[in-house]
Amino acid sequence: MIFRYTILYVEDVPATMDFYERAFALTRGFLHDSGDYGELATGETRLAFSSRSLMRQLGKTPAAADAKAPVFELAFETDDVPGALERALSAGATLLQDARREEWGQTTAYVGDPNGYLVEICSPVQLPSAG
Numbered sequence: 001m002i003f004r005y006t007i008l009y010v011e012d013v014p015a016t017m018d019f020y021e022r023a024f025a026l027t028r029g030f031l032h033d034s035g036d037y038g039e040l041a042t043g044e045t046r047l048a049f050s051s052r053s054l055m056r057q058l059g060k061t062p063a064a065a066d067a068k069a070p071v072f073e074l075a076f077e078t079d080d081v082p083g084a085l086e087r088a089l090s091a092g093a094t095l096l097q098d099a100r101r102e103e104w105g106q107t108t109a110y111v112g113d114p115n116g117y118l119v120e121i122c123s124p125v126q127l128p129s130a131g
Contacts, residue, residue: 005048010052013035013038016115024087024088075119075120078123081121088121092114099121105126
């Protein structure tokens with residue numbers, strides 16, 4: 001098995017994809033002609049979006065996300081957390097935590113996307129050596 005994609009349920013797929021392209025410099029991989037499903041290229045795994053209306057048509061009842069009471073987070077890694085944070089805020093993200101250096105050496109910041117999903121912007125983690 002491989003982890004292929006994560007799908008976020010949103011009201012407006014094209015607008016959400018536009019936000020993620022502007023906020024996090026992601027590249028559009030695919031947007032269905034209906035506008036109900038799209039994918040962004042993020043390396044080996046894709047970040048996908050499906051409209052809540054499509055999910056309701058499929059018999060699902062997706063709940064709204066709440067960045068202040070999340071059940072998961074997306075994390076985007078960068079060497080320039082303050083710069084990436086400013087870009088995300090300029091694109092319409094909501095500031096939840098300004099950039100700060102954590103005790104384990106990583107720099108982190110948190111924003112909410114326009115749909116209420118929690119997004120971490122972080123520097124690479126320095127893992128302890130196995131030696």
